[in-house]
Amino acid sequence: MSTTMSDRLSLAPLHAVLAQLDAFILGKPRETRLALACLLGRGHLLIEDVPGVGKTTLAHALAATIGLAFQRVQFTSDMLPADLIGVSIYDRDNHVFRFHAGPLFSQVVLADEINRATPKTQSALLEAMEERQVTLDGETRPLPEPFFVIATQNPSHQIGTFPLPESQLDRFLMRITLGYPDAAAERAMLLGEDRREMLRDAKPVIDTLALAEFQAAVRRVHVAPALVDYVQSLSRATRDCADFHNGLSPRAALGLLAAARAWALLAGRDMVIPEDVQAVFGPVATHRLLARASNRPQPELVAKLMAEVAIP
Numbered sequence: 511m512s513t514t515m516s517d518r519l520s521l522a523p524l525h526a527v528l529a530q531l532d533a534f535i536l537g538k539p540r541e542t543r544l545a546l547a548c549l550l551g552r553g554h555l556l557i558e559d560v561p562g563v564g565k566t567t568l569a570h571a572l573a574a575t576i577g578l579a580f581q582r583v584q585f586t587s588d589m590l591p592a593d594l595i596g597v598s599i600y601d602r603d604n605h606v607f608r609f610h611a612g613p614l615f616s617q618v619v620l621a622d623e624i625n626r627a628t629p630k631t632q633s634a635l636l637e638a639m640e641e642r643q644v645t646l647d648g649e650t651r652p653l654p655e656p657f658f659v660i661a662t663q664n665p666s667h668q669i670g671t672f673p674l675p676e677s678q679l680d681r682f683l684m685r686i687t688l689g690y691p692d693a694a695a696e697r698a699m700l701l702g703e704d705r706r707e708m709l710r711d712a713k714p715v716i717d718t719l720a721l722a723e724f725q726a727a728v729r730r731v732h733v734a735p736a737l738v739d740y741v742q743s744l745s746r747a748t749r750d751c752a753d754f755h756n757g758l759s760p761r762a763a764l765g766l767l768a769a770a771r772a773w774a775l776l777a778g779r780d781m782v783i784p785e786d787v788q789a790v791f792g793p794v795a796t797h798r799l800l801a802r803a804s805n806r807p808q809p810e811l812v813a814k815l816m817a818e819v820a821i822p
């Protein structure tokens with residue numbers, strides 16, 4: 511990172527955040543780094559995996575480590591949009607309707623098992639995730655800053671799941687999977703302290719003002735014209751690729767650039783290099799692309815496509 515930016519902004523607090531996250535989620539440093547980059551890039555995070563591998567723990571750990579107001583919502587098939595947004599209740603004494611905010615009015619919202627709710631309920635998140643506001647009864651209400659949605663979902667073959675609409679998937683900056691821990695990490699987990707007790711005792715490493723400063727720093731990370739060409743080439747390649755039904759949208763290209771900037775900042779650089787784009791391309795692109803051949807894993811296709819695009 512350049513001397514000017516280093517003098518202006520120390521990255522030590524972000525390194526402390528990563529260290530604490532890695533203490534909660536053992537053996538997954540890349541995944542915790544991606545989650546933090548997603549927050550720094552002002553995006554939203556989708557975590558897809560089988561139950562019990564730490565999806566909810568990661569969401570709790572992020573909120574606790576940064577000291578953000580946190581709400582967890584368990585999505586179910588009978589859930590309604592009002593259960594998220596809130597409702598207006600008539601006050602008989604004053605003859606007015608008073609709005610009672612739902613759990614969506616929090617800085618970090620964990621939408622746990624989001625694909626167990628119907629598409630109607632899932633769609634209640636669309637305006638919130640894109641505009642950081644909700645509209646109810648003709649009135650628009652802003653959401654807190656920062657506003658970060660972490661959604662977990664189970665694999666689509668599991669009973670009682672509904673596929674997320676493409677429009678909602680496009681609102682998530684990244685999708686990550688945690689996977690099973692390796693033998694060493696699992697043994698340390700089995701012999702170590704209970705993660706729920708660790709979360710109760712967790713202390714914030716940075717505050718919301720510091721987080722806002724780092725998010726602003728991400729937007730100042732330099733992107734050279736040749737790097738923009740590379741992002742456009744990757745986006746265009748997904749649109750022209752016969753392996754996919756659809757390519758990346760302009761929103762996805764903007765998200766790719768934001769994620770690459772955040773990754774560069776975490777690496778201590780004040781400019782994006784192609785390796786930053788490559789590091790985040792899979793998590794940004796995979797959930798937005800629909801493969802024509804369902805028997806081929808999407809990550810494999812995305813990696814193949816990225817390898818075929820020339821680096822500037």
